Amino acid sequence: MKVNFGVYLLFAGAFGTAQAQAGCPIGQEAFTSCQIEGRNTEVSVCFDDKVATYRYGPTGGAAELQLSETIDRVDFEPWPGSGVSIFESVTFYNGDYAYNVGGGFDRPFSEEEMQQEQRRFGWVEVTESGEHAVSLECIPETVTYGFGGGIHDIKVAAGQSWDSYSFTWVSDDIQPAPTSFLRETSYEGVIEYCLPASEFSLGGVHMGDPLSALGKLGSPETIEDPDGRGEAIDRMFLAGMFIDIFQDAIFAMSTTSPSWEMPSGLRVGMTRGEVIRLLGRVPNGYTATSQSFTAHVCSNDPVPDPEWTMVIDFGQDKRVDRIYFVSLSY
Incomplete structure (x- = not known):
């Protein structure tokens, strides 16, 4: 696959500060944000009850790439409910490119683990025409991610349910026929x-x-x-x-x-x-x-x-x- 290095540098610049307010306009909250390991860049995903927005650019600077999607169509993947970690992600699409941004943390399973500093993590996976292009990791201490509510609850309130088999959301307005069409x-x-x-x-x-x-x-x-x-x-x-x-x-x-x-x-x-x-x-x-x-x-x-x-x-x-x-x- 031919790599468009300029494009990758562009999106790579968007992964930044760990502050929840970074890049989020008034009235929106951060789904996740972080600084990218080895790059002076930051990324943030912000949302309200209508739209989710992906932004990246130089740390502390203006966004070089911004993508938005309505909440009813945004490709949000909730935590599957098992494993040692809790994590969620959102994918934004721009032509042939897809940007999957996620954040999470390790779950404590004992009192001793609860006393330890929580390990946080985050990532950005970029694909071109469905093929893997670039993987970027967040600097752990800069990751902001709050599990619970958020985009998930807004989509549910809008009449959607998560289908863990197809990894997609399904509108409650779409009901199956009494008998299968197939x-x-x-x-x-x-x-x-x-x-x-x-x-x-x-x-x-x-x-x-x-x-x-x-x-x-x-x-x-x-x-x-x-x-x-x-x-x-x-x-x-x-x-x-x-x-x-x-x-x-x-x-x-x-x-x-x-x-x-x-x-x-x-x-x-x-x-x-x-x-x-x-x-x-x-x-x-x-x-x-x-x-x-x-x-x-x-x-x-x-x-x-x-x-x-x-x-x-x-x-x-x-x-x-x-x-x-x-x-x-x-």
Whole structure:
């Protein structure tokens, strides 16, 4: 991986003073802050009931990088509830980069340990396009971190719950269907899960619809041999979505916009946990932390190559980045 050293020096500068008020505007409190080992820099994460903000820069100086996210969307990971230490973290995203900032302390398990000075620790982990880029450690005596309440309680009060399987937050407004949308099927003794044909729809546009049904959406453009098969297709470009037509019927759709929902309510921007709650289970062959999910259309007569396939891609922020339907019969 090519390292952008200038970018790393920029974020590395944000990890600073141990004072809780460092970098936090009036009305906000510090989730954590510290100075970075071996660098004259500091970092702080501050929050109120609406927004969380990441700042870094030279110790005692102005921030060189500042990132903010609303509390309902911020990627906060609470303490798992076990181990010798208590720790939590928040991740902020900026293009291809992700900045995971955390703080914690060792738990005392005896009266003797309670009399000793508490060991504090903190870190910043930076990734680029999901790949590890830089690890920075805090100077222990500069770490401020207060466990309890904080971002966790604000998210819960906003109607969210933590899903420890997908490591994401789930809105209480998203409730599972009485029965799973993913249905069990089998072919030659292999059990799989499929998706009803009615779910292969985005904003009321359904796979297999004739071109005549799309008249109000606009006119398609001819795309010559897009995938090397020697066939031309018609493609309709919409806001945040495209529709591919072959032989006057829709055979593929793709969206990167939350405006285009599936009938179940599944849409771009949902967390992995929310997707799993809507589907009712994790598709076979995947885990609750997979970077994508795939499911085939249900058929009355199971076949080795189902007609339609759904692909859900998740971004590095653990939210749906793209929903894609395609007909394998094309």
